[in-house]
Amino acid sequence: MTASPELDVPRTASPALLRSVFRQHAAGVAVITAAGESPVGFTATSLNSVAAEPPLISFGVGTSSSSWPVVSEAEHIGVHILGEHQQELAATFARSGADRFGPSTDWRSGPEGVPVLGGVLAWLVCRVVARVPAGDHRIVIAQVVAGDPAGGGRPLVYHQGRFTALRD
Numbered sequence: 001m002t003a004s005p006e007l008d009v010p011r012t013a014s015p016a017l018l019r020s021v022f023r024q025h026a027a028g029v030a031v032i033t034a035a036g037e038s039p040v041g042f043t044a045t046s047l048n049s050v051a052a053e054p055p056l057i058s059f060g061v062g063t064s065s066s067s068w069p070v071v072s073e074a075e076h077i078g079v080h081i082l083g084e085h086q087q088e089l090a091a092t093f094a095r096s097g098a099d100r101f102g103p104s105t106d107w108r109s110g111p112e113g114v115p116v117l118g119g120v121l122a123w124l125v126c127r128v129v130a131r132v133p134a135g136d137h138r139i140v141i142a143q144v145v146a147g148d149p150a151g152g153g154r155p156l157v158y159h160q161g162r163f164t165a166l167r168d
Contacts, residue, residue, distance in 0.1 A: 026159040029086075031093045031117060032059055033078035036070035039101050039115040043094035045158045047079065055144040057126060060137045066096065068138075072131065076112040077142055079124040082156040084165035086119065090156055091163070111146040121151040 011017050027045035034040050042065055050056035057079060061071055071077065082090055092098045092105065101107060101115065110116030111125045126142035157164050 023160050026157050029082045029090050029156040029158050029163060030059070031078075031080045031082060031089070031120075032061070032067075032071070033080065033107075033115040033117065034067065034070045034074040034076070035109070035113045035115060036074070039107070040067040040070040041078075041093050041100050041115065041117075042067045043090050050141060056129070056141055057124065057144065058139055058141045060134065060139055062137050064136065071140065072138070074128060076114050076125055076127055076145070077140065078110065078114040078116055079126060079142075079147075080117045080120040081122040081151075083119070083121045083151065083153040084156050085153070086156055087163040089117070089119075090158075119151070121153050121155060122149040123147055123151075 028047065030044045030047040031041050032044050032047075042061065044059045044061070046058075046060040048058045050058050059079070061068055065071075089105070093100050106118030107115050108118070110123075112127075114125045116123055116125070124144050124147035126144050128140060128142045130139075130141040132139040132141065154166055157166060
């Protein structure tokens with residue numbers, strides 16, 4: 001087996017290179033929420049399980065995001081795993097200036113006052129334990145305090161710059 005010719009000439013590191021490489025990486029889609037004067041939320045594909053003991057998760061958030069001022073001060077955040085039927089919800093929470101908690105969004109105030117979205121595959125409420133600077137983002141690390149894994153269904157996936165579903 002021989003390498004493709006394009007693999008022989010690596011490109012110099014750049015934001016464009018990183019984006020083009022990660023278009024090849026399929027990622028689960030989550031929505032992160034927090035309670036502020038008004039609730040905030042954003043779509044994230046950077047959600048990770050960090051540790052089981054204690055139960056920790058992490059995600060990245062841009063410091064230029066409209067949600068960042070609230071997330072930067074929040075004691076608790078919500079993590080919602082979206083189902084393949086929730087492409088529109090993912091797009092709403094990804095779109096700048098969208099009415100994310102408007103009449104078309106099913107949500108309620110959950111544990112610790114965190115906005116909890118309805119119809120998701122699973123959700124967690126977590127206590128923020130660290131916000132780590134990482135370029136123009138912060139990596140938020142949070143400890144799980146409550147949740148519900150019982151939504152059922154197949155996850156929404158982000159790949160090649162679009163929302164899609166798993167295939168068998």
